[in-house]
Amino acid sequence: MLSAGRARVLRLAAVAAAAVSSTLLFSGPANAAAPVVLGGGSGVYVEDLTDPNSVSECTITAMGYDNKNQLVGLTAGHCGEVGARIAAEYTRSGGIGVITEKDEEMDWAIIVFNPEKVNPTRRVAQSVINSVGAPPQIGENVCKNGRTTGFTCGPVWETRSTFFRSQVCANHGDSGAPVLRGDQLVGMVVAGTDFKAGPISIELPLCTGGGNLIHEPELATNITTVLADIDRHGGAGAGFRVA
Template sequence: MVALGRIGIRVLVAAAVAVIASMGLPGNALAEQRAMLGGGSGILLDGRYTCTLTTVGYDRAERMVGLTAGHCAEIGMSVQAEARQAGVIGTVAAVDHDSDFAVIDFDRAKVTPIRQVAQTFIDGIGTPPRLGDIVCENGRTSGFKCGLVWDTNLRWFQHQVCSRPGDSGGPVTIGDRLVGMNVGHIGVEMLGVRVFDIGCESLIAPLHDPAVATQIGMVLAAIDAGGGVGAGFRPL
């Protein structure tokens, strides 16, 4: 019989944990994986639809919540980070298809909220942009880009920034202030052909299909009026 001292036992335990980890088996000694999410992170809804997170914060009930575009979601859909390692990390708790936003109720044990994703850093809510302002958008497909505001009204604004499938829900910012949520593009027709961001990488402005964003203040006011998950939202 071979006698094992304390050092030998520790070595064997460490080796066993390493084997369990390599096999992908659960173990109390292994920390659960968490998703790091913020405005601009890619998310997966219902296991098949990719969109972008607008921002993460807390509501008045101290629930961790996130926002994305309403056309991405239906109530009860599961939500995952695009990388999926953490599994299901939340559920769609509210959807407004008219104003085109959705509220996600996150599992606080599985999500680490962050203020910065790529060049987008969100440190508060800003006032609506004005004609001629430069806004920046961050989408999981197109990445971070900035452009000129072309048109505004009380509910939405148009801007010269690309929006492709998967970018919906992405944050639109001025500096470190969140001012809008990307909801897609207008769909310009020229000579009978529907233009879909043909000019995204071109300087030929007439071929560009302007992106559309909802005013974030309008979105938050609508969530507050509903009084449910997300009401009283404040960013990190």
């Protein structure tokens, strides 16, 4: 359904200078390690189950609890496969969670976190998530918070039943980033798209950060549609409520 995703793949060998290793990322923190704080906009490393020397960088959409009171996080489905382990980017802390449910069509994934190793938060940098909101309308201004390009805002210029396009700035690694109307979560960043004006499709450059005015539009799924699909699956994440 959706075009090229926003996950970014890292070769562990390429970031060895930052002391990143598969052992450090996924074996789990020491018992005495303080819990990591994660929320919508936090960066995570996702294990690549097909290549032990690679991880994907993605962004948490929101943290919450499901109908079984499991601590769960949402992110984009193309970030990893079921069974992939998760590490917090800013602390390099591994052993904190695993992807247990995903959907290819709607491009979402559910991470079940260890509540002894993760503290959920509603605030990450400038963004606060207090509730889930209805999809935005054309002309509304929305903002996203991603691990690559940070907190950026832009107008919505197209809406559909399951997704919307806007001029929020995003780039690889921002997959899963929450899209917000104020403190309401309304969408999840999943892809970049060409700019379309009627029959004309214009390829624009990727956005490099705040202040970059000319860049390709971003496609986000409606969070209400995503949550309804998660409920339909009936597994981890069903009955999601913001932590």
